[in-house]
Amino acid sequence: MLPSAPADTLSAFCLRILQSGDLAAKLAPARAGISDRRDSNAVAVPERPARDPGLELVASSEPLPRPGALVAAPARAACLARFAHHELLAVELFAFALLRWPELPGALRRVLAATLRDEQRHCSLYLERLAAHDGRLADHPHSDYFWRQTTAIGKSENGPCAFLAAIGLTFEQANLDFTLVYRDAFRVGGDEASAVVCQQVHDDEVRHVRSAAVWITRLSPDAESDLDAYQMAVPFPLSLARAKARRFDRTARERAGxxxxxxxxxxxxxxxxxxGLGRGVSQK
Ligand SMILES: [Fe+2]
Ligand SMILES: [Fe+2]
Structure with a gap:
């Protein structure tokens, strides 16, 4: 089958990500210089992302292998599959945000689009490491936990701030810790290439968290601080306690501003x- 033509606008590109079930379509970058011309007609945002067989979302989630288990290749493959899928969900979540709120300032939409591109790259990087372990995404379950947050985000009085609080300042902030925990675990397990990927994702995540903090503050004129803006917007049941792993990395948060x-x-x-939901699913 011939590949379909590249999307003309950012909204069409995001819609394609959510309506295409296959991985290649979800991970294809937008064409360079894509227009952010917004349609006057509201675009219906799919309630769930389309997923081909092998990528279907399920409601449950197994715990992540413990870091100490990564000396064994099957545990490393399970982690890499989980992390790749978290990145795929991040791609879909940023597509959701761009479709849901066309009225956002152009500068913020450019940040969201750049972040979406980073998430596509992260997914590809983890998939390469999974392939090096002879693993396939389809062999592992795919929790819908992150996507489920879109229900509360969509119902929120201030949806964009709820999105930034939930995704940028809870899950991505927690990932500042998880990426370093698992970087070290891959390294101890003898898998330096996967450790390098975790470090790359960590470094990008610092920027993602910084962007979320900057924009939630700008979009919250009544908030006195980033913390205040977060607490006004974070959708239940998420909270500050979900924005970290057991190993808390202060330096990364300082770098994120x-x-x-x-x-x-x-x-x-x-x-x-x-x-309940378990620590493992906090890792993005
Ligand atoms: Fe990512
Ligand atoms: Fe991210």
Whole structure:
């Protein structure tokens, strides 16, 4: 089958990501210089991303292998599949945001589009490492946990801020920690190439968190700080306690420009539901 023509506008590109079930279509970059001309007609945002057989979303999630288990190749493959899928969901979530809020400032839409492109690259990088382990994404389950947050985000009074709080300042902030935990675990397990990918993702995540903090503050005129803006917008049941892993990395948060008050609030946050959804699904 011939590949379809590249999308003409950013909205059409995002719609294609959500309506195409196959991985190649979801990971194909937008063409250079794509227009952000927005249609006057509202675009219906799909409730769920299309997924071909082998990529279907499921409601449950298994725990991630513990870092110490990554000396074994099957555990490394399970982690790489999970991380690749988290990146794929991130691609779909940024496509969702761009489609859902065409009225956002052009500068923010450019940031969201650039982040979407980073997430596509991250997915490809993890998939390459999975292939090096003779693994396939289709051999692993794909939790819909991150996508499920779009329901509360969509119902929020201030959807764009809820999105930035949930995705940028909860899941991506937590990933500042998880990427380093698993970088070190891959390294100890003898898989330096996967450790390098985790470091690359970590470095990009610093920028993603910084962008989310900058824009949530700009879009929240009544908030006195980044922390204030976060707490006004974060959709239940997410909270500060979900924005970290057990190994808390202060330096990454400082590099991302988070305020001292925000960093301390996350560091000291206690979850009332330590179990239930499980730590593993916090990793993006
Ligand atoms: Fe990513
Ligand atoms: Fe990210």
């Amino acid at each position: 988070l305020s001292e008050a925000f960093i301390e609030a996350v560091r000291t946050a206690r979850s009332t539901q330590e179990t």
